[in-house]
Amino acid sequence: MDETLNSPVYSQSLLSRYVAERKNGLCQVSLAINGISCAGCIAGIERKISEIPHVQSIEVNPATHRASVIWKKSGLDFNQLIKQFSEIGYPARPYQTRTEENELEKERHQALVRIVTAAALGMQVMMIATALYFGDYSGMDAGLRSLLERAAMVLTIPIMVFCARPFFVGAWNNIKSRNMGMDVPVSVALIAAFAGSIWTTLGHPGQIYYESIAMFVFLLLSARFLELSARRTSLQNVSKMEKSIPDSAFLETEDGIVIRVDVLDLKPGDIVLVGPGDTLPADGVIIEGTSSTNDAILTGESKPVGHCPGDSVVAGSINIENHLKIRVSTISDDNVVNQIAHLATSAQGKRSNMSRLADRIASHFVAAVLLLATTAGVIWWFRDQQLWLPVVISTLVIACPCALSLATPAAFTATMAKLTRKGIIPIRSDFLENIKDVNHFVFDKTGTLTRGELSIVNVETAENWTRESVSIIAASLNRTTRHPFARAFLKNINHAQLIAVENLLHTPGGGFTGVVKNKKYALGSINFINKFINCKQETKQLPKTGAWEWDRPGQNRSISLLADDSGIIARFELLDTLRDDAKETIGQLKTRGYGISLLSGDDEGVVSDISKQLGIDNYHGNLSPAQKHRHLEQIKKTGQTVAMIGDGLNDAPVLAAASVSFAMGESSDLSKIHADVVLLNNRLSDIITVIEQAKKTVRVIHQNLAWAMGYNLLAIPAAITGMIPPWMAAIGMSASSLIVSFNALRLRKSNSISVENPTSDDGSADPLEATSYS
Amino acid sequence: MDILYILLPISFILVTILIWVIIWAVNNGQFDDLDGPAHRILEDDDE
Numbered sequence: 043m044d045e046t047l048n049s050p051v052y053s054q055s056l057l058s059r060y061v062a063e064r065k066n067g068l069c070q071v072s073l074a075i076n077g078i079s080c081a082g083c084i085a086g087i088e089r090k091i092s093e094i095p096h097v098q099s100i101e102v103n104p105a106t107h108r109a110s111v112i113w114k115k116s117g118l119d120f121n122q123l124i125k126q127f128s129e130i131g132y133p134a135r136p137y138q139t140r141t142e143e144n145e146l147e148k149e150r151h152q153a154l155v156r157i158v159t160a161a162a163l164g165m166q167v168m169m170i171a172t173a174l175y176f177g178d179y180s181g182m183d184a185g186l187r188s189l190l191e192r193a194a195m196v197l198t199i200p201i202m203v204f205c206a207r208p209f210f211v212g213a214w215n216n217i218k219s220r221n222m223g224m225d226v227p228v229s230v231a232l233i234a235a236f237a238g239s240i241w242t243t244l245g246h247p248g249q250i251y252y253e254s255i256a257m258f259v260f261l262l263l264s265a266r267f268l269e270l271s272a273r274r275t276s277l278q279n280v281s282k283m284e285k286s287i288p289d290s291a292f293l294e295t296e297d298g299i300v301i302r303v304d305v306l307d308l309k310p311g312d313i314v315l316v317g318p319g320d321t322l323p324a325d326g327v328i329i330e331g332t333s334s335t336n337d338a339i340l341t342g343e344s345k346p347v348g349h350c351p352g353d354s355v356v357a358g359s360i361n362i363e364n365h366l367k368i369r370v371s372t373i374s375d376d377n378v379v380n381q382i383a384h385l386a387t388s389a390q391g392k393r394s395n396m397s398r399l400a401d402r403i404a405s406h407f408v409a410a411v412l413l414l415a416t417t418a419g420v421i422w423w424f425r426d427q428q429l430w431l432p433v434v435i436s437t438l439v440i441a442c443p444c445a446l447s448l449a450t451p452a453a454f455t456a457t458m459a460k461l462t463r464k465g466i467i468p469i470r471s472d473f474l475e476n477i478k479d480v481n482h483f484v485f486d487k488t489g490t491l492t493r494g495e496l497s498i499v500n501v502e503t504a505e506n507w508t509r510e511s512v513s514i515i516a517a518s519l520n521r522t523t524r525h526p527f528a529r530a531f532l533k534n535i536n537h538a539q540l541i542a543v544e545n546l547l548h549t550p551g552g553g554f555t556g557v558v559k560n561k562k563y564a565l566g567s568i569n570f571i572n573k574f575i576n577c578k579q580e581t582k583q584l585p586k587t588g589a590w591e592w593d594r595p596g597q598n599r600s601i602s603l604l605a606d607d608s609g610i611i612a613r614f615e616l617l618d619t620l621r622d623d624a625k626e627t628i629g630q631l632k633t634r635g636y637g638i639s640l641l642s643g644d645d646e647g648v649v650s651d652i653s654k655q656l657g658i659d660n661y662h663g664n665l666s667p668a669q670k671h672r673h674l675e676q677i678k679k680t681g682q683t684v685a686m687i688g689d690g691l692n693d694a695p696v697l698a699a700a701s702v703s704f705a706m707g708e709s710s711d712l713s714k715i716h717a718d719v720v721l722l723n724n725r726l727s728d729i730i731t732v733i734e735q736a737k738k739t740v741r742v743i744h745q746n747l748a749w750a751m752g753y754n755l756l757a758i759p760a761a762i763t764g765m766i767p768p769w770m771a772a773i774g775m776s777a778s779s780l781i782v783s784f785n786a787l788r789l790r791k792s793n794s795i796s797v798e799n800p801t802s803d804d805g806s807a808d809p810l811e812a813t814s815y816s
Numbered sequence: 817m818d819i820l821y822i823l824l825p826i827s828f829i830l831v832t833i834l835i836w837v838i839i840w841a842v843n844n845g846q847f848d849d850l851d852g853p854a855h856r857i858l859e860d861d862d863e
Contacts, residue, residue, distance in 0.1 A: 151842050158838040162831050169827075186817055193824050197831075 060136035067116055068098055073109045073134040074145060075102065075127065079212030079266075082223020082405050082447070083132070090130045090219050094118070103451075107273070109134065131215040146274055153270055157263045160205040163197050164256030170194045171253035191243045194252040202236055206259045208266070222408040224443045227415070228262065231438035235768060238431045249432065254769040258439060261776025265444060268783040272452045275790060276459035291323035292316070294367070312370040316361045322368070324357045325377045330367035332537045335359040350532050351521065382467055382722070396450065396475055396743065404446040411441040411758070418762040429764050436761040440771035442778040445750030449782035450743055456789040457739040465707075465722040466732060473702045473718040474736045479683045480702055483631055483729070484674060486688035487642035487649060490706055491656065491726070492618040496530040500615035512612035516604050518543050519554040519565045530616050531602075553602070564605045571603040571610060618648075620655065627726040628656045634733075637682060641670045641696075670696045687729065688717075704729060739789055746782040753778050 061071045078084060084102045087109070091100045096117030102109040113123065127134035170190050177187055209232065212225030235251040242248035292315040293303045300315060305323045308314065313329070316322055322335070334346035337359040346362050349355055355368060356378040415437040422430035458468050468474075485491050501509045517535040520528035521543065546556035553566015555574060564574040604612040628638055640661040642649045649663035662673060674696055677684055686693075686700035694716040697703035705717035706724050721728045757774055760766050766774070841847065 147848070151847075154842045154847055155835075155839050158842075159835050162834050162838070166827055166831055183817070186820070189820060189824075197828075 061120060063115075064112065067114055068112055069115045070110060070112045071120070071136055073111060073124075073127070073136060075107050075109055075132050075134045076145070077132045077211060077215055078102070078107045079208060079215075079223065079225050082216050082221045082225070082401075082408060083212060083219070085401050085405055086216065086219030086221030086223075087127075087130065087132055089221070091126065094123070094126055097123070131218050146270075146277060150267075150270060150274060153263065153267050156205045156208070157260065157267060160201055160256060160260040160263055163201050163205075164253075164260050166197050167194050167201075167252050167256045170197075174250075188243075188245075191250055191252075194250065195240060195243050198236065198239070198252045198255055201256050201259050202232065205263065206232055206255075209259075209262070222405050222412065224404065224408055224447055226408060227411050227438040227441060230412075230415075231435050232259070234431065234438070235435045238435070248428075251432075251435065251768050254435075254439075254772045257769065258772035258776060261772070262779060265448060265776065265779035265783050268780070268787055269448050269452045272455045272459070272787060272790065276455050276462075308370050310370055310372060314368050314370060316366045316368060318361055318363055318365065321360050322355055322357050324368070324370045325372045326355060326368040326370045328353050328355060328366055329369050331364050333364040333366050334362045336362060350529075350537060352528060395472060396454075400446040400450040404443045407441070407443045407446065407754075411438065411443075414758065414762060422764065426764075432768050433762065433764050435768045436764075436766045436771040437758065439768060440757045440761045440766060440775050441754060442750065442757075442775045444779040445746040445782040448779065449746045449786040452783060453739055453742050453746070453786040453789055456787055457735055460790055461719075461732065461735060464728070464731065465725075466728050467707070467720040467722055468718070469720060470718045473732075474739050476683075476718075477685065477702045477733055477736045478740055480636070480685040482637035482639065482677055482682040482684045484639045484641055484677065484684055484686045484696075484700065485628075485658075486670075486686075486693055486696075487640060487644050487652060488618060489689040490687055491624045491640070491652065492620050493724075496616040497533065497619045498530050498614050499617040499619075502613045504609070504611045507611050509612075512604055514539050514541065515558055515563055516565050516602070516612070516614065518558055519546065519556050519563060531614075561606055565602060568601060568603060571605045575605055575609065620652065621724065621726055623725060623727045625656055627729060628658060630727075630730055632657070637677075639673070639677060641665055641673050643667070643670070667693060667695060671699055674699050685729075687726070704732075735789075742785055742789055746785055749782060749785075750778070 061069050063069050075087065078087070087102055088100050091097055091109075091111065094113075096114040098112040098114065100109055100111045111123065124134060170193055174182070174187065174190055174194075176182075177190075206229075209225045209228045212223060213229035216223040216226050232255060235255050238248060239250040239252055239255075242250050291303055291305050291308060292300050293308070294300050294313040294315055308324050312324075314323060314326070318333070328349055328351050330351060332348075332350045334348045335355060336346050337356065349366075354371070355366075358377075358379040415434050418437055419430050419434040422433045454474065457474060461468055498513075501513065503509055503512050513531070513535060517531045518541045520531040521540055541558050543556040543558055546554065548554050549566070549570060552570035552573075553564060555562065555564045557563075564571055566574075602614040602616060603610050604614070631638060638658050638660065640649060640653050640656075640658045642661070642663050643665055644663055646663035649661050653659070653661035662669075665673065670693060674684060674686065678699075684700045685702040685704065686697050687704040687706075688697050689706055697705065697717050702719075703717040704719045704721055707720045707722035719732060753774075757766070757771075757778075761771055
């Protein structure tokens with residue numbers, strides 16, 4: 043069965059699912075690669091594959107062992123490409139979460155079995171070794187010594203053949219691709235130690251190293267297992283998302299019959315029913331029903347979000363209270379969950395400069411260690427023939443490039459996984475390094491600092507009308523539309539209070555007319571209302587009821603009027619509201635010493651108003667994207683490094699000019715977002731989370747590198763001068779690996795960051811929530 | 817020390833059994849989800 047897995051031939055129809063077409067006849071595929079054990083392998087694979095004609099680029103992610111290959115479709119058959127991978131010793135197959143996960147699970151099982159076997163056998167070998175040490179002091183019969191040595195040898199054979207196999211395979215692949223990974227010295231040392239021990243066991247003078255071999259294999263396997271765990275967590279996050287979408291959906295056919303269908307058969311425009319407690323099968327728009335959903339799977343935020351007709355909802359979120367009727371807007375491959383999963387995996391597939399540098403250094407390091415060990419062996423051969431073998435083994439074993447080749451990728455993977463879990467989707471990984479240089483944050487306004495959705499901030503009514511009654515009439519008129527204005531009206535209203543509207547008529551760009559409780563009403567812009575009333579009364583002058591000036595200008599606010607037959611009865615002022623955590627985040631950034639600017643295309647008056655509220659001194663309104671770009675360049679010219687936060691769609695060129703860019707995840711078309719990081723929760727405070735996490739990651743990597751440098755500088759000379767016996771070298775190297783791996787995995791822990799849950803100062807800050815619970 | 821001729825084989829057999837049991841447990845999925853069961857006890861089961 044493994045045979046067919048390693049070199050399967052992929053049919054065209056199957057390929058179309060994996061291979062993505064690109065411009066200029068290029069295509070791209072994600073591959074899961076087997077057999078990678080260290081950074082050296084990756085450099086080798088990248089070199090070998092990029093040498094194949096027609097291959098444009100290849101990038102292998104050391105953390106997930108996944109590659110992204112871009113090649114010229116006309117020049118190279120996909121199946122040939124796959125064959126090339128098998129030929130250099132790293133079988134690959136197109137990546138799909140499920141197979142990848144199964145593989146990883148299998149790899150994990152094998153790793154566990156290897157570790158436990160090495161531990162169990164190692165204990166026996168140690169026990170025998172203890173007996174032999176005592177024998178050295180108190181004297182031991184030669185026959186008995188020989189028996190014990192042979193027993194130890196027999197116990198070590200499975201360790202060498204089975205447990206240490208991954209090291210040998212890795213080393214063999216390294217040698218084949220002429221690239222030095224850490225498996226090479228490890229394997230050479232293991233083989234030398236084992237051969238030397240057998241030589242002694244068979245009656246020649248010398249030492250035995252069985253216990254060192256057992257211990258070394260066990261500890262090194264454990265360190266690798268930690269790295270594997272980091273990969274597993276990051277993969278589980280993604281596949282958890284993908285798996286959250288149900289397999290089947292309730293489809294309402296044109297005849298009004300409800301049938302159960304496969305989710306893959308859903309088409310845009312289909313109408314599906316979702317019961318309370320069910321998971322949404324597809325992205326869509328609510329056409330009937332009011333309920334709230336839990337989007338935790340996407341955003342990590344378990345607070346329910348209220349929805350009313352006209353709202354967009356995403357697949358994978360859980361419907362909480364009421365039945366919903368949804369018109370499907372995108373099919374399963376393009377839905378938000380899959381887009382996020384895709385973004386997250388492709389970010390992990392891209393390696394940061396720091397990992398690349400670590401790879402290169404590790405490769406040189408290993409080559410240097412091999413050279414040193416050989417030199418030391420030759421010198422000791424002439425000085426003391428008894429010692430040349432232990433010195434060579436110690437030198438090979440003690441050198442530890444783990445901080446580079448194991449721990450750095452593990453640190454990045456752990457960080458990415460943690461951010462993804464919080465609804466912060468990293469799209470490029472370099473930002474983790476870049477953000478530490480940032481000292482100026484530039485914000486966009488609409489949709490970034492503000493919600494990008496209108497709220498009613500002021501209601502004035504004519505005499506004899508209460509705010510509540512006009513609000514309910516206005517909301518009822520708006521009930522069926524999706525216009526942002528409509529949302530503003532519906533937000534503050536208990537949906538049970540809505541009144542049925544007859545003869546509802548919507549004039550696009552104008553407003554609504556409809557009959558509520560046998561009375562005709564109109565809601566809309568001043569012009570629209572003007573027309574409505576003039577038609578009725580055939581007068582040019584609009585009547586003024588009472589003393590209030592309903593027609594005064596809006597002062598940066600949008601105005602909607604409600605009128606009945608007799609005249610205007612209410613005036614609504616609508617305004618884009620600030621996000622709950624905008625002020626806190628800006629404050630936090632300022633206390634941390636970052637410069638803050640606000641660049642907006644919006645009216646100067648609105649911008650200055652908001653800047654004053656938030657305490658931003660440096661603000662500019664009325665900017666076109668090109669002008670925003672110029673402003674950003676100006677800030678950069680003053681020697682500052684800029685991070686930009688925008689909506690990711692309209693201000694893409696400005697975002698691209700910044701060193702680090704954040705986009706709010708408001709848009710449902712995530713694939714079009716151009717930014718380093720997408721904040722799915724639309725929480726500005728996540729910026730601070732990212733800053734903190736990036737700092738931690740870089741700190742951990744630096745700690746690891748500092749440790750590795752100190753350790754190797756002390757240990758390698760000591761080993762070369764013969765001060766360290768092989769068993770001590772094995773402990774030293776393994777301990778060092780475990781230390782750096784554990785240190786990297788610390789990043790996975792979700793210890794709280796200062797502003798994890800920004801508390802809104804006002805309990806009713808989210809009126810939608812109030813709605814959904816009422 | 818002739819007892820070693822019996823004890824050594826016994827220790828070999830014990831190790832073999834131990835490894836076999838672990839392999840069985842791993843392949844049986846005993847180590848697949850180390851966090852889930854701890855949380856599951858807090859969930860209500862629907863009869």
